[in-house]
Structures are given as C-alpha cells and as structure tokens.
Amino acid sequence: MDYLLTEEQKMLKEMVAKFAQEEIGPVAREYQAKGIYPEKIVKKAGELGLFGIAYPPEYGGAGMDFVSYMLAIEQVSRFCASTGVIISAHSSLCVDPIFRFGSEEQKKKYLPGLCSGQRIGCLGLTEPGAGSDAGAIKTTAKLHGDKWILNGTKQFITNGAQAEVAVVIALTEPEKKAKGLSAFIVESGTPGFKVGKHEEKLGINSTSTTELIFEDCEIPKDNLLGELNKGFKISLVTLDGGRLGIAAQALGIAKAAIEDAVVYSKEREQFDQPIARFQALQWMMADMFTEYEAAWLLTYRASLMKDRGLRYTTEAAMAKLKASETASFCANKSLQIHGGYGYTKEFDVERYLRDAKITEIYEGTSEIMRLVISANMLG
Ligand SMILES: Cc1cc2nc3c(=O)[nH]c(=O)nc-3n(C[C@H](O)[C@H](O)[C@H](O)COP(=O)(O)OP(=O)(O)OC[C@H]3O[C@@H](n4cnc5c(N)ncnc54)[C@H](O)[C@@H]3O)c2cc1C
Structure with a gap:
C-alpha cells in the first residue's frame, strides 16, 4: 500500500524497517525470552528520532506526521512488539498529552528530553x-x-x-x-x-x-x-491516539506472522512437496493477508484523520479492534502452518501469538472498542 504514502513517509518507513531488521531482529527473541529491557536499542531509536516523530522540532521532535509514526511503530513491531510498545506508550501516552495540554513552560521543560528518548x-x-x-x-x-x-x-x-x-x-x-x-x-x-x-x-x-x-x-x-x-477528557483524547499506536503494533505482529508463514510453507515439505502447495494452507494465508490489509487501511485512515485534525475516536476504535484481532488471528494461523515446530521456541511464531493477545486488552479492550463504535452508531 506504499502508493498511499508520501515520499517522506516512504523514506521514514524504509529507514525504520532497516533499523529494525538489522538491530532489533537479531536480539529480539533472546531479549524477550530472558525478559531483557532493550536499553541499547531504545537509545539508538532515540538518536533516530523515533521517540518524537510527530512533534515539532522546536520541542525536539522530528516534525513529521502521525501516519509516519504509525508506519514506524509497525516496522519496529514486525521484529519486536515490546520495543514497539515501549515507543508507543512513551509517545502516545506521555509526550502527546504534554504536547497537547501542557503549558508552554511544561512543553519546553519536558518535551526535548522525552522526544530525544533521553528520558522515558x-x-x-x-x-x-x-x-x-x-x-x-x-x-x-x-x-x-x-x-x-x-x-x-x-x-x-x-x-x-x-x-x-x-x-x-x-x-x-x-x-x-x-x-x-x-x-x-x-x-x-x-x-x-x-x-x-x-x-x-x-x-x-x-x-x-x-x-x-x-x-x-x-x-x-x-x-x-x-x-x-479535565483529567478524564485528557485521558480519552490521549487514548484515541494511543489506540492507533497499539493498532500499528498489532499490524507489525500480523505482518511478521504472515511473512514467517510464507517462508516456512515454501521450505517445509510433506508428502513430497512444499506444504505451501496444499490449498488448505493457501486459503489460510489468503485470509491472513486480506485481514491484515483491511486492518492496515483502517489504521491508516484513522491516522490520516488525526493528521487532518478531524474527530477520529470511532475510527481509532475500529482500527484497534480490527488490527488487534487480526494480529491474534494471523499469529494463530501462522502457528498452525508451522505445525509442531511453531509450538516450540525454535521459531518466533509462538512469541507473536503471546504478544498479539495484549493488543486486544490494553488501551481499551475489544469489548470497550465495540462499546465506543456502537455508541457512535446508536447516538
Ligand atoms: C501489559 C499491560 C500493559 C499496560 N499498560 C498500561 C499503561 O501503560 N498505563 C495504564 O494506565 N494502563 C495500562 N494497562 C492497563 C490496561 O489498559 C487495562 O488492563 C485494560 O484497560 C483493561 O482493564 P482491566 O485489566 O482492569 O480489565 P476490566 O476492566 O476489569 O475488564 C475485565 C473484562 O470485562 C470486560 N468489560 C469491562 N467493562 C465492560 C463493559 N462496560 N462492557 C463489556 N465488557 C466490559 C473487559 O472487556 C474484559 O473482558 C496495561 C495492562 C497490561 C496488561
């Protein structure tokens, strides 16, 4: 769906994808297995500007838009959902309310350190x-x-x-x-x-x-x-943006699950042929990819609405609901495609399934997302 992106957004996406693949990918499995906080990666992500993507340079931000932020969280989460939420909880839940509701003095005092990732x-x-x-x-x-x-x-x-x-x-x-x-x-x-x-x-x-x-x-x-x-209102406004960060995290997990399923199904042979030849698995992969693209479009739409200053509460809830349930769906199907190996720690797919589940819970459960959406429909 890159044709929907501006040149600047594409460049950011490629830069973050490279960083995530080269620096996060090789250590993600070990760090998660041992429960290690990725300190060096966080520092490097800060140097790359990932902790303040959508905030103005005058406060230490990268001066980009919210769609760019969504793209960055997805790319990071493709390799490590933990790093994805470290950045998104920081940006969406702390930087954003200070930027949006803080006094000029508070913004000057807190935002530069937060946007550079020097302070979490x-x-x-x-x-x-x-x-x-x-x-x-x-x-x-x-x-x-x-x-x-x-x-x-x-x-x-x-x-x-x-x-x-x-x-x-x-x-x-x-x-x-x-x-x-x-x-x-x-x-x-x-x-x-x-x-x-x-x-x-x-x-x-x-x-x-x-x-x-x-x-x-x-x-x-x-x-x-x-x-x-006004703390309740501040929380609701903050969570609208936060939910898009979680949707982006979920998209990254779903994408990783899909990519691993494609690679594995072409390599693994049973009955003298790659398992990718079996229609039962082809249909699973078709469903995974279709769900992912639908979730991506909903998340992109809500992010674009945020960038344009439109109300996007319902759209953010739809994006989070769809993306989080898609992440769980894709991780589950990908594990099935990996068979017994998928159930072991030799592959990443069991981690995707465990990581996907939380996206259905935090920053508003799927039930609360459905409440937000239906409240908008019913008035
Ligand atoms: C790993 C992790 C990280 C988190 N990070 C943060 C954070 O950084 N900051 C922060 O403030 N919080 C954070 N949270 C909290 C998170 O947002 C809450 O766990 C979540 O909002 C759900 O609240 P609860 O766990 O109390 O569940 P409950 O609210 O007790 O919900 C239990 C069940 O009841 C359902 N339910 C509740 N109310 C309704 C209703 N009206 N209609 C239908 N169903 C309903 C829920 O959907 C759920 O299925 C985090 C949680 C976890 C697990």
Whole structure:
C-alpha cells in the first residue's frame, strides 16, 4: 500500500524497517525470552528520532506526521512488539498529552528530553479497581499551599520501571468521580513516589509493567497538566491516539506472522512437496493477508484523520479492534502452518501469538472498542 504514502513517509518507513531488521531482529527473541529491557536499542531509536516523530522540532521532535509514526511503530513491531510498545506508550501516552495540554513552560521543560528518548515517559491511569472504568480511580491529589499531594497506587504501567516522567491521573474532587479527575506530571525521584510490583507476563516480555506508588508524594502546583478536573477528557483524547499506536503494533505482529508463514510453507515439505502447495494452507494465508490489509487501511485512515485534525475516536476504535484481532488471528494461523515446530521456541511464531493477545486488552479492550463504535452508531 506504499502508493498511499508520501515520499517522506516512504523514506521514514524504509529507514525504520532497516533499523529494525538489522538491530532489533537479531536480539529480539533472546531479549524477550530472558525478559531483557532493550536499553541499547531504545537509545539508538532515540538518536533516530523515533521517540518524537510527530512533534515539532522546536520541542525536539522530528516534525513529521502521525501516519509516519504509525508506519514506524509497525516496522519496529514486525521484529519486536515490546520495543514497539515501549515507543508507543512513551509517545502516545506521555509526550502527546504534554504536547497537547501542557503549558508552554511544561512543553519546553519536558518535551526535548522525552522526544530525544533521553528520558522515558509513561501514563499512570489504571488502578487495581479501575481498568475499563477509569471513573473508579481512587488515587487522590490534594492542594496544600503551592504543592499537590498525591496518594494512591497505579497498576500495569508500561515503562513504569524506566520512566523518568509520568503523566498521572488522580482525583482532585472525589465527589465528582470522573468529572473530578485531573492530570499531573510527576518526575521519578520525587519523594513519596516509587515503583512497586513488576508484573510477570504472557508476552511483551522486554517491557516493564509495574505499579506506581504515591505516598504523600508532593509535586509543585504547576505540575497540574491541562485544566483542573479535565483529567478524564485528557485521558480519552490521549487514548484515541494511543489506540492507533497499539493498532500499528498489532499490524507489525500480523505482518511478521504472515511473512514467517510464507517462508516456512515454501521450505517445509510433506508428502513430497512444499506444504505451501496444499490449498488448505493457501486459503489460510489468503485470509491472513486480506485481514491484515483491511486492518492496515483502517489504521491508516484513522491516522490520516488525526493528521487532518478531524474527530477520529470511532475510527481509532475500529482500527484497534480490527488490527488487534487480526494480529491474534494471523499469529494463530501462522502457528498452525508451522505445525509442531511453531509450538516450540525454535521459531518466533509462538512469541507473536503471546504478544498479539495484549493488543486486544490494553488501551481499551475489544469489548470497550465495540462499546465506543456502537455508541457512535446508536447516538
Ligand atoms: C501489559 C499491560 C500493559 C499496560 N499498560 C498500561 C499503561 O501503560 N498505563 C495504564 O494506565 N494502563 C495500562 N494497562 C492497563 C490496561 O489498559 C487495562 O488492563 C485494560 O484497560 C483493561 O482493564 P482491566 O485489566 O482492569 O480489565 P476490566 O476492566 O476489569 O475488564 C475485565 C473484562 O470485562 C470486560 N468489560 C469491562 N467493562 C465492560 C463493559 N462496560 N462492557 C463489556 N465488557 C466490559 C473487559 O472487556 C474484559 O473482558 C496495561 C495492562 C497490561 C496488561
């Protein structure tokens, strides 16, 4: 589908594909098996500008568009879905709300370090009792003089262990529930702020997923991000963009599963012929590729709408729903095509299946995506 892309987008895509193939591909399997955070790759990705693709150069970004960002996340995730979400959680969930809702002072203070990848960012929204229902958040932020005092625990936070800058959603007026939520910027090293439990996970094992714990954590009054009590809206706007990052991650996993199935089915012989000759497998591959292209077009459309300043909430939900379910579908079919070998750690396809599953869950489950889409239809 390269004919839909501008010359600049094609060049970016090729550059990231080369980087991912040469530098991420050779270590991805080992890093994920051992749960190693890809520090050197993250540093190099930062040098290439991948942590601030869609933000203006005046804030340290690469000054490109959101479609370019989508293309980059897909290319990285083709080789390593963990690295894909490290970049997308950082960019979509931390850089984006600071860029979109931050004061000029906050943007100047935080964005250059974040866009260069020198400082990693995260978003603390989810809590033990508040997942799909962000309105159930219990973390509080109380104003005392010129300080906000935060108390509470965030859960399942991507980049939690590495992040130096966290966007945190907390209750400023508890009686108003979702309408009493506000967003804050909290830096690592602030007294009263620590990283808690590290989750052991089914997939994306090169990422950290941790608790963030706030115990009488004092931050400056000026670290309120956006308007007071607008934290719910900030979260929703942030998640719209984040969902496209996850859709792009899912596309990368689906593409990797398809490519591996094609290679393997041409090499593996049974009944004196390559298994690619069997129509049962050809049809699986045809379905995989068709689903992938449909998901790609939905993700591209929503990204283009974002670039054009149009409302794209429903389109982002459709893209994430389709791309994430396509990633699981393609990984599952690819594993079937690999037969018993696909079930072993000798091949990457079992990792694709494990990595694909999370794309159906985080930044809004498939059920929540269907709620968003149907709400738009039914009014
Ligand atoms: C690896 C990983 C990384 C994550 N990274 C981050 C992060 O960086 N920052 C962050 O803030 N959060 C993060 N999360 C949290 C993630 O976004 C939530 O797990 C997700 O939104 C679902 O919330 P939950 O797990 O509490 O599930 P629940 O909300 O408890 O859902 C359980 C089930 O009920 C269904 N359900 C819930 N409500 C409805 C409804 N109204 N209608 C129909 N079905 C419904 C869900 O679809 C799901 O099937 C991460 C999670 C994981 C596992």
